[in-house]
Amino acid sequence: MGIEETKEVHLMCPTCRARVTFQVPTYVFHGRENGIATIQVQSDVCAHQFLLMVDQNYSVRGTEKVDFEVTLEPQRQDIVDLNFGDVLFRFKSYATACLLHAVIFNYPIQIVTSARDQPNLYQQLKTLFTSILPPEWQKCVEITQISTRDFQKLPQSQKDVLIVDTEGIIINMPWKEEKIQFEKNLLSAITGYHNVKIQLDTIRVGVEELFDFMQAAADLVRGKNSIFDTEMDDFIDAKGPVKKGRGFLSYLLKLFDRRLLDDPSLCKKVRLKTIDSMLKSLWF
Numbered sequence: 001m002g003i004e005e006t007k008e009v010h011l012m013c014p015t016c017r018a019r020v021t022f023q024v025p026t027y028v029f030h031g032r033e034n035g036i037a038t039i040q041v042q043s044d045v046c047a048h049q050f051l052l053m054v055d056q057n058y059s060v061r062g063t064e065k066v067d068f069e070v071t072l073e074p075q076r077q078d079i080v081d082l083n084f085g086d087v088l089f090r091f092k093s094y095a096t097a098c099l100l101h102a103v104i105f106n107y108p109i110q111i112v113t114s115a116r117d118q119p120n121l122y123q124q125l126k127t128l129f130t131s132i133l134p135p136e137w138q139k140c141v142e143i144t145q146i147s148t149r150d151f152q153k154l155p156q157s158q159k160d161v162l163i164v165d166t167e168g169i170i171i172n173m174p175w176k177e178e179k180i181q182f183e184k185n186l187l188s189a190i191t192g193y194h195n196v197k198i199q200l201d202t203i204r205v206g207v208e209e210l211f212d213f214m215q216a217a218a219d220l221v222r223g224k225n226s227i228f229d230t231e232m233d234d235f236i237d238a239k240g241p242v243k244k245g246r247g248f249l250s251y252l253l254k255l256f257d258r259r260l261l262d263d264p265s266l267c268k269k270v271r272l273k274t275i276d277s278m279l280k281s282l283w284f
């Protein structure tokens with residue numbers, strides 16, 4: 001199998017229904033029984049951007065509008081320190097949000113690189129993404145790099161790792177239902193800032209607020225035998241890093257689960273009021 005081998009898929013732009021053809025590199029499905037790759041497509045037919053979900057039979061499983069746009073100029077003159085403009089330029093906005101999500105939620109990351117990429121790209125990414133975490137959470141960021149050629153030699157790809165190539169194709173996503181709205185918001189917040197330090201600080205402050213809030217919410221739950229989701233929602237609305245945080249509770253619980261490993265009882269203490277009242281009406 002040649003490295004540059006591709007398969008053509010035909011799809012329809014979800015915004016304007018223009019017919020678009022896209023070449024999917026076949027290596028992304030190597031070693032996978034039932035893989036779905038997520039690809040951010042910039043259509044040259046209609047200039048729209050969207051996400052394409054394609055399976056290993058090259059059937060289109062879905063298309064989705066990219067609901068956020070981030071444009072930053074890559075700053076190539078500074079080749080030592082990678083910045084978010086470079087990352088967005090390379091990986092595109094959706095995969096960059098996924099990289100952020102993996103770093104915040106402590107999922108290992110594997111970058112699949114081509115001959116065009118720097119051999120130490122993973123190290124540059126690790127330096128950048130480690131620096132957005134508060135110091136006490138920095139030690140475990142795990143980013144590795146593998147060439148397309150070596151990736152195809154692996155018996156199978158790892159399911160619990162975010163695998164992304166440098167075209168921004170998401171080869172494996174270790175999470176299923178999680179929303180990455182928080183990460184999209186973080187990236188949207190840096191649009192328009194040309195100064196790379198301000199971009200970095202904006203993201204860093206956002207992540208710090210998230211981790212501070214996670215600790216505060218964990219303290220609230222620790223002090224109780226159980227707590228209803230409605231009370232958690234009120235706490236999020238009052239003090240959380242997002243307003244109108246209904247969907248944020250599941251994000252927060254997942255963060256407890258991934259980050260506060262010493263305290264596995266936290267999630268169990270949060271009870272869903274709607275389900276509780278449903279069960280009561282069934283039982284009594």
Ligand SMILES: [Zn+2]
Binds near residue numbers: 013014016018046
């Ligand atoms: Zn279109």
